[in-house]
Amino acid sequence: MSVLEIDDVEVTYERRDRTRFRAVAGASLTVGRGEIVGLVGESGCGKSSLARAAVGLVAPTAGSVRFESREVRPLTRRARPSELTRLQLVFKNPYSSLNPRRRIGDQVGDAIAVAGTESRSGRTARVAELLELVGLPPSAQSRYPHEFSGGQRQRIAIARALAADPSLIVLDEPLASLDASAQAQVANLLLDLSRRLSLSLLLISHDLAVVHHVADVVSVMYLGKIVESGPTREVWEDPRHPYTQALIGAVPHPDGSGTMPEVLPGEVPDPARPPSGCRFHPRCPHVMDICRSREPPLEPVGDDRLAACWLRHPEVGREMSTLPVPAHPRP
Numbered sequence: 281m282s283v284l285e286i287d288d289v290e291v292t293y294e295r296r297d298r299t300r301f302r303a304v305a306g307a308s309l310t311v312g313r314g315e316i317v318g319l320v321g322e323s324g325c326g327k328s329s330l331a332r333a334a335v336g337l338v339a340p341t342a343g344s345v346r347f348e349s350r351e352v353r354p355l356t357r358r359a360r361p362s363e364l365t366r367l368q369l370v371f372k373n374p375y376s377s378l379n380p381r382r383r384i385g386d387q388v389g390d391a392i393a394v395a396g397t398e399s400r401s402g403r404t405a406r407v408a409e410l411l412e413l414v415g416l417p418p419s420a421q422s423r424y425p426h427e428f429s430g431g432q433r434q435r436i437a438i439a440r441a442l443a444a445d446p447s448l449i450v451l452d453e454p455l456a457s458l459d460a461s462a463q464a465q466v467a468n469l470l471l472d473l474s475r476r477l478s479l480s481l482l483l484i485s486h487d488l489a490v491v492h493h494v495a496d497v498v499s500v501m502y503l504g505k506i507v508e509s510g511p512t513r514e515v516w517e518d519p520r521h522p523y524t525q526a527l528i529g530a531v532p533h534p535d536g537s538g539t540m541p542e543v544l545p546g547e548v549p550d551p552a553r554p555p556s557g558c559r560f561h562p563r564c565p566h567v568m569d570i571c572r573s574r575e576p577p578l579e580p581v582g583d584d585r586l587a588a589c590w591l592r593h594p595e596v597g598r599e600m601s602t603l604p605v606p607a608h609p610r611p
């Protein structure tokens with residue numbers, strides 16, 4: 281059963297010069313109960329915008345979002361609707377979401393009080409329990425945010441999200457500001473929490489290696505669209521979209537030898553002026569004529585797998601086995 285259903289969502293912004301553009305141009309994804317779904321793509325592809333639509337922080341201009349079978353309506357200035365308590369968001373920068381002048385115990389306690397998941401008398405014990413769940417000692421309660429490392433602050437942010445007894449946490453680049461060892465620890469913590477609490481996670485990251493380590497299923501986003509999705513292991517082993525191939529090719533090797541030579545030329549185009557046809561065509565090493573004029577549909581390319589690429593289209597594409605797949609690090 282799905283916890284979150286994002287159906288053909290569009291998110292439109294307006295620039296200062298009044299031009300409107302779609303940062304999310306019709307994206308769908310689902311998160312099953314206890315499942316970890318990764319959403320990957322370069323910076324500017326619309327991942328955060330989709331995440332904000334998923335939790336009701338921005339109103340989609342088209343499409344719908346359902347959480348636990350109920351429509352997610354954009355939040356107003358009033359309190360967060362109670363049906364959204366079990367849907368939590370953890371932001372990119374854990375420091376900015378913590379109050380520097382309040383002790384950690386009080387901040388986690390506040391989150392419990394807001395969610396109403398524990399009576400006043402049971403709150404202190406619950407704070408200690410939540411901190412323990414994220415691997416912090418009870419003594420952390422009496423300390424202030426600046427006394428913690430980036431990885432510990434992210435753990436505190438996760439503890440606050442857990443205070444609401446969520447069924448789903450959306451994490452927007454939770455590891456981006458951390459060093460490699462803290463990244464690995466927090467990634468393992470997320471895996472562990474998801475399993476122990478049957479917690480669903482939507483993990484947003486520009487780093488496919490992180491998603492490969494943690495997520496059961498992955499969706500790859502490019503310039504506002506999902507271009508590939510499927511079980512993470514299969515996508516990692518056998519990517520069907522040239523963009524996914526390039527992202528995998530750009531993952532640094534574990535031996536520290538750095539990224540492969542330029543596999544993804546250029547940058548993500550301005551979403552206000554998306555390329556015609558397939559949005560990826562100006563950067564695609566396999567571009568064909570049709571790619572410049574017609575947008576490829578997101579279609580099944582095997583069990584539980586989807587890709588939006590003319591190369592995969594039975595009537596248009598070549599056989600996928602003829603495509604070179606870049607070497608990538610083995611887990």
Ligand SMILES: Nc1ncnc2c1ncn2[C@@H]1O[C@H](COP(=O)(O)OP(=O)(O)OP(=O)(O)O)[C@@H](O)[C@H]1O
Nearest residue numbers: 293294303321322323324325326327328329330551
């Ligand atoms: N509030 C906003 N107003 C106008 N444009 C915005 C706004 N938020 C994001 N954008 C633009 O929308 C596009 C998608 O941004 P978004 O943050 O969703 O992408 P992303 O893939 O999460 O990238 P990043 O990791 O850099 O945040 C970008 O071109 C960005 O500049």
